[in-house]
Amino acid sequence: xxxxxxxxxxxxxxxxxxxxxxxxxxxxxxxxxxxxxxxxxxxxxxxxxxxxxxxxxxxxxxxxxxxxxxxxxxxxxxxxxxxxxxxxxxxxxxxxxxxxxxxxxxxxxxxxxxxxxxxxxxxxxxxxxxxxxxxxxxxxxxxxxxxxxxxxxxxxxxxxxxxxxxxxxxxxxxxxxxxxxxxxxxxxxxxxxxxxxxx
Amino acid sequence: xxxxxxxxxxxxxxxxxxxxxxxxxxxxxxxxxxxxxxxxxxxxxxxxxxxxxxxxxxxxxxxxxxxxxxxxxxxxxxxxxxxxxxxxxxxxxxxxxxxxxxxxxxxxxxxxxxxxxxxxxxxxxxxxxxxxxxxxxxxxxxxxxxxxxxxxxxxxxxxxxxxxxxxxxxxxxxxxxxxxxxxxxxxxxxxxxxxxxxx
Amino acid sequence: xxxxxxxxxxxxxxxxxxxxxxxxxxxxxxxxxxxxxxxxxxxxxxxxxxxxxxxxxxxxxxxxxxxxxxxxxxxxxxxxxxxxxxxxxxxxxxxxxxxxxxxxxxxxxxxxxxxxxxxxxxxxxxxxxxxxxxxxxxxxxxxxxxxxxxxxxxxxxxxxxxxxxxxxxxxxxxxxxxxxxxxxxxxxxxxxxxxxxxx
Numbered sequence: 331x332x333x334x335x336x337x338x339x340x341x342x343x344x345x346x347x348x349x350x351x352x353x354x355x356x357x358x359x360x361x362x363x364x365x366x367x368x369x370x371x372x373x374x375x376x377x378x379x380x381x382x383x384x385x386x387x388x389x390x391x392x393x394x395x396x397x398x399x400x401x402x403x404x405x406x407x408x409x410x411x412x413x414x415x416x417x418x419x420x421x422x423x424x425x426x427x428x429x430x431x432x433x434x435x436x437x438x439x440x441x442x443x444x445x446x447x448x449x450x451x452x453x454x455x456x457x458x459x460x461x462x463x464x465x466x467x468x469x470x471x472x473x474x475x476x477x478x479x480x481x482x483x484x485x486x487x488x489x490x491x492x493x494x495x496x497x498x499x500x501x502x503x504x505x506x507x508x509x510x511x512x513x514x515x516x517x518x519x520x521x522x523x524x525x526x527x528x529x
Numbered sequence: 530x531x532x533x534x535x536x537x538x539x540x541x542x543x544x545x546x547x548x549x550x551x552x553x554x555x556x557x558x559x560x561x562x563x564x565x566x567x568x569x570x571x572x573x574x575x576x577x578x579x580x581x582x583x584x585x586x587x588x589x590x591x592x593x594x595x596x597x598x599x600x601x602x603x604x605x606x607x608x609x610x611x612x613x614x615x616x617x618x619x620x621x622x623x624x625x626x627x628x629x630x631x632x633x634x635x636x637x638x639x640x641x642x643x644x645x646x647x648x649x650x651x652x653x654x655x656x657x658x659x660x661x662x663x664x665x666x667x668x669x670x671x672x673x674x675x676x677x678x679x680x681x682x683x684x685x686x687x688x689x690x691x692x693x694x695x696x697x698x699x700x701x702x703x704x705x706x707x708x709x710x711x712x713x714x715x716x717x718x719x720x721x722x723x724x725x726x727x728x
Numbered sequence: 729x730x731x732x733x734x735x736x737x738x739x740x741x742x743x744x745x746x747x748x749x750x751x752x753x754x755x756x757x758x759x760x761x762x763x764x765x766x767x768x769x770x771x772x773x774x775x776x777x778x779x780x781x782x783x784x785x786x787x788x789x790x791x792x793x794x795x796x797x798x799x800x801x802x803x804x805x806x807x808x809x810x811x812x813x814x815x816x817x818x819x820x821x822x823x824x825x826x827x828x829x830x831x832x833x834x835x836x837x838x839x840x841x842x843x844x845x846x847x848x849x850x851x852x853x854x855x856x857x858x859x860x861x862x863x864x865x866x867x868x869x870x871x872x873x874x875x876x877x878x879x880x881x882x883x884x885x886x887x888x889x890x891x892x893x894x895x896x897x898x899x900x901x902x903x904x905x906x907x908x909x910x911x912x913x914x915x916x917x918x919x920x921x922x923x924x925x926x927x
Binding site for chain 1 (some may be wrong): 787869
Binding site (some may be wrong): 348353354356357358359360361362363365368380383385386389392395396405406409410461465466468 | 554555579580583645646650660664667668669670672673674677679680723724726727728
C-alpha cells in the first residue's frame with residue numbers, strides 16, 4: 331500500500347464518518363446512515379467523473395464501499411465516545427479534502443480540460459460530497475455558512491496553478507497543493523474565518 | 530405485450546402514483562406532481578444509466594412518460610378513494626421494486642461490471658427514485674427510517690449471486706431474484722421489521 | 729458578439745441573480761451564494777448534457793462562470809436596491825427561459841433523439857436549474873406551486889413542433905419558440921395563472 335492509498339483511505343473514512351454521524355443525529359437507520367456516509371465520501375468524485383464522461387471511480391475499486399462499511403462499524407461501536415476524537419477527525423477531513431482536490435485537478439487535466447475547469451472540478455471533488463450529504467439529511471448545506479471550506483479547495487487550485495507556472499511538477503506539485511488546502515482549513519477553523527454574508 | 534412489459538408498467542405506475550400522492554400532500558400543482566411522479570418512477574434507473582455511461586432508458590421509449598401521465602389522471606380522478614387501494618399499491622410497489630432490481634443487476638453485468646457493482650446498481654435502480662422523490666418534496670428520505678426497503682434490493686442481489694453460483698440462469702434466475710425482493714418487503718411490512726437506529 | 733450570445737448572457741445573469749438572492753435570504757456566505765447562482769444558471773443545461781452523453785456546456789466556455797461572478801458583484805453592490813429592478817429581472821428571466829428552451833430542443837434533436845424527448849429536454853434546460861436551486865437552499869421547489877413556469881417551456885416545445893410541421897426552419901423557428909415561452913410567462917404572471925392543485 332502506497333502512502334497515497336493510505337491517505338485516500340483516511341480521507342474516505344473521515345468523510346464517511348461525518349456523513350454517518352449527521353445521519354444518526356436525524357435518527358436514520360443503519361442502511362440510511364451507510365448511504366449518507368457513502369454519498370459524502372464518493373459524491374464529489376462521482377459528480378466530477380460524470381461530468382468528465384468517466385466511469386465513477388468507486389465502481390472500479392471496492393475499497394470505498396468497504397471503508398464506508400468500516401466507518402459505520404466504528405460509529406456503531408464507539409458511539410458517543412467519538413466526540414473525544416473530533417480533533418482527529420478534523421485533521422483526517424482536512425487531509426482528505428486536500429488529497430481529493432489534487433485528484434480532482436489532475437484527473438480533469440488528464441481528460442484534456444483547461445486549468446480553470448480543473449480548479450472547479452478539484453473543488454467539486456473535495457466539497458460536493460458534503461453538499462449532497464446535507465441534501466440527503468434535508469439540511470441547508472453547512473459549507474455555505476460555516477468556516478471557509480470549499481474556498482480552501484479553490485485556494486489549493488490557485489496554488490497548483492502558480493506552482494505549475496513556476497515549473498514545479500509531480501509529487502512536489504501534489505504535496506504543495508494538498509498542503510495549502512490543509513493549511514487553509516486549519517487556519518480558517520483556528521481563527522474562525524468566515525466569508526461575508528449577503529443581506 | 531410480454532409479461533415482463535406488463536409488470537414493468539405496473540411497477541412504473543405504482544412508483545409514479547406514490548410520487549404524485551406525496552406531491553399532492555405538499556399542495557404541488559399538476560405539473561409539479563407529474564415531475565415528482567416521473568422522477569420517482571425513472572430516477573433510480575436514470576442514475577444507474579448515467580453511471581454506466583448509457584442513455585437513460587426512458588429517453589428511448591415513451592412508455593414511462595405516458596404511464597406517468599396515466600398515473601396523474603388516476604390520482605386526479607380517484608382522489609381520496611385511492612386510500613382504499615393502499616394494499617393494492619403496496620403489492621404493485623413491491624413487484625416494481627423486485628423487477629427494477631433485476632433489471633438494474635442485469636444491465637450492470639451486461640455493461641461488464643462485477644457482481645458487487647451490479648448489486649449496488651440493482652439497489653439504486655429500485656430505491657433511488659424514492660430518495661429523489663423525497664428530496665424534491667423537501668422531506669427526509671422515508672426509506673432510511675421506515676420498514677426495510679432498500680435492503681430488500683440488496684437481499685435480492687445476494688439471492689441473485691447465490692443462484693448464479695448454483696448454476697441457475699435466465700428466467701428462473703430473474704424470478705428467484707425478484708421474488709426474494711418482493712417476499713422481503715412483504716415480510717418486513719407485515720412484521721414491521723426495521724433496522725436499528727444509530728444514536 | 730452576436731445577438732444570440734447577448735441574449736444568452738442576459739438569461740444567465742437573470743438566473744444567477746435569482747439564485748444568489750434566494751441564497752442571501754438564507755444567509756449563505758458569498759461562496760455559497762455563488763454556488764447557488766451558478767447552479768441555477770447552468771444546472772438545467774448540465775442535466776440535459778449528461779443525459780445526452782455530452783460534456784456540460786459550461787466546461788467548454790468560461791463565460792457562464794464569469795457572468796455568475798458578475799451577478800454576485802451586482803447583488804453585493806446593489807443589495808436591496810435590486811428590489812426596484814424586479815420587473816427588469818422578470819423580463820430577463822423570461823427571455824432566458826425562452827432561449828434556454830430553444831437551445832435544449834435543438835441540442836437534443838442534433839443528438840438524434842425524437843421531438844418528444846427534445847420537448848422534455850427543452851423544459852429541463854429551462855426549468856431544472858430553478859429546481860436544483862431550491863434543493864440547495866432547502867426549500868420546496870417554487871416552480872411547482874407558483875404561476876405557470878415549466879409549462880411555458882412545454883408550450884414552447886409544442887409551438888416548435890407545430891412550426892416545424894408547417895415547414896418553418898432556422899431563425900424564424902427559434903424566434904417563434906422563444907417568443908411563445910416568453911409570452912406564456914408574461915400572460916401567466918399578469919393574470920396569475922396557476923395550474924390546479926391536487927388534493
